[in-house]
Amino acid sequence: MTFDINKTWCRNAGTREDGLDIGAGVIAADPMFTHEGGADESPEASRLALGRFINLMRRNQGLSIEALAGKADIEIGELLSLENNASHLPDVRTLYQLSEVFGVSQEKLMGLSGLTHANDDDYVEEAVRYAAKSASVEVLSEDEHAILNGLISVLSENAKHK
Amino acid sequence: MIATAPSDVTPVWLTDRNTNELVDAELWHGIVDRNLADWEAEWIPDLQRRLKLLNQQKVERRFWPQSRHWDWRDKLREIERRLANLSFAIVAQDMTQAMMTIDLTKRARMPGHDGQHLVYIDFLEAAPWNRNDLAEEPARFGGCGLILINAAIQQSILEGFKGRIGLHSLPQANSFYANACGMTDLGQDATYENLRYFELDPDSARSFIEKGKGE
Numbered sequence A: 001m002t003f004d005i006n007k008t009w010c011r012n013a014g015t016r017e018d019g020l021d022i023g024a025g026v027i028a029a030d031p032m033f034t035h036e037g038g039a040d041e042s043p044e045a046s047r048l049a050l051g052r053f054i055n056l057m058r059r060n061q062g063l064s065i066e067a068l069a070g071k072a073d074i075e076i077g078e079l080l081s082l083e084n085n086a087s088h089l090p091d092v093r094t095l096y097q098l099s100e101v102f103g104v105s106q107e108k109l110m111g112l113s114g115l116t117h118a119n120d121d122d123y124v125e126e127a128v129r130y131a132a133k134s135a136s137v138e139v140l141s142e143d144e145h146a147i148l149n150g151l152i153s154v155l156s157e158n159a160k161h162k
Numbered sequence B: 001m002i003a004t005a006p007s008d009v010t011p012v013w014l015t016d017r018n019t020n021e022l023v024d025a026e027l028w029h030g031i032v033d034r035n036l037a038d039w040e041a042e043w044i045p046d047l048q049r050r051l052k053l054l055n056q057q058k059v060e061r062r063f064w065p066q067s068r069h070w071d072w073r074d075k076l077r078e079i080e081r082r083l084a085n086l087s088f089a090i091v092a093q094d095m096t097q098a099m100m101t102i103d104l105t106k107r108a109r110m111p112g113h114d115g116q117h118l119v120y121i122d123f124l125e126a127a128p129w130n131r132n133d134l135a136e137e138p139a140r141f142g143g144c145g146l147i148l149i150n151a152a153i154q155q156s157i158l159e160g161f162k163g164r165i166g167l168h169s170l171p172q173a174n175s176f177y178a179n180a181c182g183m184t185d186l187g188q189d190a191t192y193e194n195l196r197y198f199e200l201d202p203d204s205a206r207s208f209i210e211k212g213k214g215e
Helices: A007-016 A044-060 A065-072 A076-084 A092-102 A106-113 A122-134 A142-155 B033-056 B072-079 B144-158 B171-180 B202-210
Strands: B008-016 B022-029 B085-092 B095-103 B119-126 B165-169 B184-189 B195-200
Touching: A007 B008, A007 B022, A007 B144, A044 A076, A044 A106, A044 A122, A065 A076, A065 A092, A076 A092, A092 A106, A106 A122, B008 B085, B008 B144, B022 B144, B033 B072, B033 B095, B072 B085, B072 B095, B072 B119, B085 B144, B095 B144, B119 B144, B144 B165, B144 B171, B144 B202, B165 B171, B171 B184, B171 B195, B195 B202
Parallel strands: B119 B165
Antiparallel strands: B008 B022, B022 B085, B085 B095, B095 B119, B165 B195, B184 B195
């Protein structure tokens, strides 16, 4: 007996699955994977620095999250997580694409993300120091206020959705 | 002996990530010798090439794809005589793009459903070129995972399990099962290498099938 899976459903499936990995099943006793993921073991500070760096580079180029995601051919959600979530472990491909767009070292981006351990990790410390300096203490601009108000209205309990 | 032809074939479509166009594909009911030949002759060499790239980029082994040891011939040999185990493969452009094996003997753990029969997905894997965790090359075809989950749900309905399915996700795929599939995360399973265990209840299974069905 065959199943009912139509073309429209498959088209949507292709979109919904974009950028996600799908594997399921026992790992087959690889001792490297007897614990969860590994993301927690990576230094959060250097990931924060990575997120801060991407945020500053993006804004310096006058790009929205959406525009940078399009330019780098990466998922918007992945970019959002990278900028804002220090526990998010990026894909190797994402860092490769961003290093190409920003013209910086892929190896160093991977070091900051915790995907690799650099022998010479001075740049990681330095990047964290720069990132700490860049944290904004300025009050919100008018534009930022408008954006924030928009976000609040979208995210409020009473927001009406189409 | 592993079959040479699938028992049934459901037409499906995959998304070509380069052109964003749909390509004709087939869901084979039963992994057959031809799929295992693709795995041996195409998947393994391609996986090795990508592992080499990860190694050259000094990516730590703990971030390499966790399914790299899987031996599909071994898995099939183990279940070929069992009536309670089924398998599926997706084939497009004359090549196996993804495979899945399921077990019909497991029971649900979700509160309110515990003890009920479900379809348990033993193994699910996409071909190396359809994955995102393997170096910088983008995935070639999209949709394999959701189509296989759809197949598991429809098999569950056929078995009278009302669409219930369960599985242990590989760490890199937790987001896929939680967000794209809408499965309930029941947490890490200490008896199963600490992988996260996910389940789909009948209501969520219905939503999954209906979502994006369109006209």
